[in-house]
Structure formats: structure tokens, C-alpha cells
Amino acid sequence: MVARSPIRARGPVGREHGWEVSTTARKGGLELCDLTPYSKVLVRAGVLSKAAEVLGCALGLARRAPDGTLVAGTGPGEWLLVSGAGTWPALADEIGGGDPTALTTVVDVTHGGFLIRLSGADSRRVLEKICAIDLSDGVTPDGAVFRSSVARIVCDVIRDDDGGVRSYLLHGDRSAGQYLFDAVLDAGSEFSIGISGYREKEA
Amino acid sequence: MIRIPCPNCGPRNSSEFSYFGELGSRPAPDAVDPAHWRHYLYDKKNPAGWTTEKWYHASGCRKFFAIERNTLTNDVKSGRPFGVESSSEESS
Amino acid sequence: MWRNFELEKSYDVVIIGAGVHGLATAYYLAANHGISKVAVVDKGYVGGGGSGRNTAILRSNYLTPEGVRFYDRSVQLYRTLAADLNFNVMFAPRGHLTLAHNDSSLRTMRWRAEVNKLQGVDSEVITPEEIKRLVPFMDVSDDTRYPIIGALYHPPGGIIRHDAVNWGYARAGDRLGVQIHQNTEVTGIRTEKGRVSGVSTNRGEIGAPIVLNCTAGWASLVSAMAGVKLPIITHPLQAAVTEPVKMFLDAVVVSGSLHVYVSQTDRGELVFGASTDPYASYSMRGSLEFTEELASHVLELMPSIAKMRVLRQWAGLCDITPDFSPIMGITEVEGFLVDVGWGTYGFKAGPAAAEAMAELVATGRTPQLIAAFDLARFAEGRLASERGAAAVGH
Numbered sequence: 001m002v003a004r005s006p007i008r009a010r011g012p013v014g015r016e017h018g019w020e021v022s023t024t025a026r027k028g029g030l031e032l033c034d035l036t037p038y039s040k041v042l043v044r045a046g047v048l049s050k051a052a053e054v055l056g057c058a059l060g061l062a063r064r065a066p067d068g069t070l071v072a073g074t075g076p077g078e079w080l081l082v083s084g085a086g087t088w089p090a091l092a093d094e095i096g097g098g099d100p101t102a103l104t105t106v107v108d109v110t111h112g113g114f115l116i117r118l119s120g121a122d123s124r125r126v127l128e129k130i131c132a133i134d135l136s137d138g139v140t141p142d143g144a145v146f147r148s149s150v151a152r153i154v155c156d157v158i159r160d161d162d163g164g165v166r167s168y169l170l171h172g173d174r175s176a177g178q179y180l181f182d183a184v185l186d187a188g189s190e191f192s193i194g195i196s197g198y199r200e201k202e203a
Numbered sequence: 204m205i206r207i208p209c210p211n212c213g214p215r216n217s218s219e220f221s222y223f224g225e226l227g228s229r230p231a232p233d234a235v236d237p238a239h240w241r242h243y244l245y246d247k248k249n250p251a252g253w254t255t256e257k258w259y260h261a262s263g264c265r266k267f268f269a270i271e272r273n274t275l276t277n278d279v280k281s282g283r284p285f286g287v288e289s290s291s292e293e294s295s
Numbered sequence: 296m297w298r299n300f301e302l303e304k305s306y307d308v309v310i311i312g313a314g315v316h317g318l319a320t321a322y323y324l325a326a327n328h329g330i331s332k333v334a335v336v337d338k339g340y341v342g343g344g345g346s347g348r349n350t351a352i353l354r355s356n357y358l359t360p361e362g363v364r365f366y367d368r369s370v371q372l373y374r375t376l377a378a379d380l381n382f383n384v385m386f387a388p389r390g391h392l393t394l395a396h397n398d399s400s401l402r403t404m405r406w407r408a409e410v411n412k413l414q415g416v417d418s419e420v421i422t423p424e425e426i427k428r429l430v431p432f433m434d435v436s437d438d439t440r441y442p443i444i445g446a447l448y449h450p451p452g453g454i455i456r457h458d459a460v461n462w463g464y465a466r467a468g469d470r471l472g473v474q475i476h477q478n479t480e481v482t483g484i485r486t487e488k489g490r491v492s493g494v495s496t497n498r499g500e501i502g503a504p505i506v507l508n509c510t511a512g513w514a515s516l517v518s519a520m521a522g523v524k525l526p527i528i529t530h531p532l533q534a535a536v537t538e539p540v541k542m543f544l545d546a547v548v549v550s551g552s553l554h555v556y557v558s559q560t561d562r563g564e565l566v567f568g569a570s571t572d573p574y575a576s577y578s579m580r581g582s583l584e585f586t587e588e589l590a591s592h593v594l595e596l597m598p599s600i601a602k603m604r605v606l607r608q609w610a611g612l613c614d615i616t617p618d619f620s621p622i623m624g625i626t627e628v629e630g631f632l633v634d635v636g637w638g639t640y641g642f643k644a645g646p647a648a649a650e651a652m653a654e655l656v657a658t659g660r661t662p663q664l665i666a667a668f669d670l671a672r673f674a675e676g677r678l679a680s681e682r683g684a685a686a687v688g689h
Contacts, residue, residue, distance in 0.1 A: 245526035
């Protein structure tokens, strides 16, 4: 059994946590990377619920939990948790307890979606070509989250800078993964975008 | 492209939304006769000017909300989630 | 072309809206029924609304036998219109192609072809090779996003000079005594005891026992003046033309899946149309997203025209009904009649609708041809759905 991303692995291929991944070396500069094997957990809960308090993240904002899990407020009463491949975010077990009347859902959507990272100083210019949202630092600084149309695909976009380098995580439905990956590559070609292989750890 | 002020996400291009038409108050299905029900279904004011209508943010927060829009100019006033009353809303 | 008159105190019939429906109804009232004390009033100019803003396509290859008969009557009238009106309307039956991009639409086309043949209308399903012979510039290869797998070919379909149709009806009506009043805006409709008695305009009062509303996108506002509610939503429909080039596209090409239709005018411009704007509006401004979408779809079909430039774009207002069928006939206000709700396809229906409305006005009886399209059907729950063959596919 092997799990595959909807995005075809380029270059040499290896296995990580049961996933087939590209082992192409990191390119540096403007790069696009398929991180679909990362664990993705969707949480829905009331905005004023205990769960929301534990998640500690308002709509439109993202933060890192102590275990490294990225928590993003992707919608009203909706959060996306992203942690390393093969892991389960500790926060997902902390929510939902306490109040039995509170309606909280925690769903593992790892295999239902794609996750790609666009990094580099020019990443804003690439994304601006295919997304109508204002990507200036004043409107969408590091840690900003929004859901919008990217190359006509509905995506959760998380500004998640990587050691001071501008970077965006894009998450959306699995079936659109290959198309979106190619669309971002196409938009980035004028800025010499390159593909980087899978990497286990973020930052 | 006109911009629609989503109460959750802020102003976005209209292509992110689905339009659901004039806001009307739905009669209780078991309390009206078919003629009145059809009147509710079909007869719209279709005004040339300001109107209150329902939109759905399909590519964003996936919530329904109401906005006031001028159908002659496509000017739009700020959106509000359902359950928040507006002074100019009328029932039909 | 036609004369200007002072408004008279009263007329036998007042028609609101000087588009093809209003002008043709006035003409048929005078020509077929000898009723010529008719005023056609319009807040703008002759053919300034949808009648001058449509893409001038004619066809009769509908899906229901009633629809086929109705539009075939219209095409028949259009075919002899130049002779009947003594005015060149430049009808060109160049052939009409509706493309199929999937099995289900090909199946519906076979169905339509058989219904059409039974009604004596020339329609057949043809293969991509035959399409290529008719339109050599079409990409009928397998490696497009929506490959073309066949088409419904309708040889009697074609295009006409829409302005000439409006002017021809106006001129011929004028010769028979019909008065056309441009820049005459109806500001109110007077009723007495449930009967219409006349209209108020910016130029004065007019008395009339019969008032006919032919105002398309503005139909619900005009009817409201008489206290009649119409189940109509007004949506803009945009169109565009390119710069003129040498003739290369003979047939009218329509793709329902790609929401686009293309024809080349006698001047050499390519005329493009698409589906209505996705929200109700009375604004007739063009939008960039429309042009972008349109260009991407047209280039799917004809990649070789990528270098052509769009000359201009515009919008007209469509009066869309819940069942995509028109509303024709009497209302609850006696003497107040409507010929509205034509949505995206009012132009091609003009002559047949007008002929029937003139008969209704003259005889007081609703002709069988339009009986199914009465206003009461909405309250009584008998909708007449033509969405499948009418909503997009021109």
C-alpha cells in the first residue's frame, strides 16, 4: 500500500510515512513544493465555544502550536490544523471535551486535499497573477489566512513565511491539486520558478 | 467586476459568489394555499434601484448573507449576516 | 422612414415599447385586421432596447413540438419579410450549428432532430468531419478540453439585420397609419373599475381601451403601473463584435457547453454572445470578466482567430421568467395585455408573437399558438418549460 498525492511526483521518487514523494533536492529561490502528505485536520466548532478558545485563532489568522502544528482560522467556526506527515496534532485531542452539548467535529482530511507551498521573494508576484486578494503586507501579513479563488480553484491560503522568506501554503480539494500545481508553475515561469522535492520538516 | 462586501471575508469579486435573488419572507408551507405559495415563489419586485438580496460566498466562507444593491448602478452597501436586521428591509 | 406626430387624445390601441414585438404587432394590427388607429410609444428610440442589441440569430430547431411550430412560423415570416415590408432586412439562412461536447447533449440533439423532422423542419445530427467541412476553422480534434463529438445542423437557421427588421416594421406600419412616438415615456397606466382607460406620458395623457406592454427588460416595472405583477427578473445579456475581416465563417456556431455563440455579419465582424450575467440588474455596462470568459471559450473552438481584436461590447436587458417561456395574452386588468418574458430569445420570436398578439387584440380571443403562455399559468401551476432548448443555445 502506498499513498499518492494528486500531484505527480517529479524527478527521483522515494517513500515517506507510506507516501510516494519526490526526492528532488531543494532548489532555493522561488520554489513550489508538494506537501500533501502532511496531516490535515478540519475542525468545526462554535465561534464562542471552548474548542475555539483552545484553538486560539480567529478567522483570518494562523499560529503555531507548541508541538509545531499550524492552526489556521479558515472560515467562521472552521479551522485547519496542519502537522507533519504521520502525526496527529495534539490540539485535535484537546478540543471537544468538557461540554457535551457543544457540537464539534474533527475530521482527518489528509487524503481529501492537496497542500502545496509557494516560497520565495517573488511568491507574492506569482500569486497575484492568479488570485484577486490584496497580498501586500498591510492586508495579508505573515500569519494571515483567507479562502478565495486561486486560478479559479477554491483554496485556503495561509501566509506562512519561512525564516523571513515570504511563503504561502495553499490547501484545496484533492481533485484540483494537479491543475492548481500546474497553474502556479505556469504563473511562476516568468520568475524562474522551480520545483523542490518533499521535505519532512517545516522551517 | 462588481465587488460584494462579504460580512465575514470583506469585499471580494462577485465571481466568488452565487446570487440567490431578492430577499423575501417565506410563508409557512402548511399555512398557505398553493396560489399564495406560487406568488411567493414567482412574483418578485424586480426593482430598478435599491433592493435587498441574498448571496452565498461559494469560494470563501461558504455562508449566506444579505446585501443592499442598486440594480441600476450595481452600487453595493455593506453586507450583513442573516439575523441582523436592516432598516430598509421589507417583507414581500 | 416614418413620420412624427403630435400625440392625439386617444387611440384604439396603445403599444408600449418600440422594439420588434411592439412595432410588428402594430403592423399586423393594421395589415391583417385593419386596425390602424394605433400608437407605439417608447421612452427611447425605435429598436433601442433588446431588438437592437441581440445577436440577430434566427432558428426553429427547438425541443418541444409547440416550440418548434412557434419558431418555425417566425422563421417563415422572416423569410418573406423583405418582400412583405418592401424593405431589405438582409435575411441570410446560412445554416445553424449547435455543437455537442458530450454524449448527453448529442442524445438531446438526436431527439431535437427527430422532433424537428416530424414538424417539417430541416435538422440533422452531423459528425465532426462534416462540421469541419462547413467550418474549416473549427478545432474538431480530440485534444481540446471539450472535444466536439457532433452537432445539430439546421440549414434554415441564419442571421438577419436586426435594425432593418425594426425599421422595416416601423416604416410599413407608418404607411398604414400607425403612429410611432419616440422619446415618449409612459409614467402611469390609468385604470377604471378593473379596466384600462389610457396611459400618462411625459408628453401628455392618452386614452385607449387597449394597452399592450412590449417592454422586455422593463416589463415588470411597466406592468406594475397597471397593478399587474409579473414573475420576471431582469438580467443583462452581453455581446461583443470584433473588427471586420474577410468572410470566413458561413454558419452560425453555437456551443451550449461553452456558453457561446458566434456568427460573422455581412460587414465581416464576428458577433459573439454568451449567457446572461449571473445577477439581476438594469445596468447595461459591459464587464471585463465577460470579455475574458468569452474569448477563452471562442478560442477553444477557433484557436486561429486569437489575433482578432474586439471592437466593442454592449449589454441588453432580458426579462427572464421562472420557466424560460414568454408571457403572452390577457391580465387581470381588462384591456391590459402583455407580450413579455422573452428573456434571451425575444428577437427570433418577434414576428410570430406579434401576429398572434395582433389577432388577440383584434378578435378578443387568444390564438391556440400562444394559449400555453398565459400569465395565469404561474398562479395555477402549469409551467411551460423551454429551458433545455432556449436558455443558452442560440
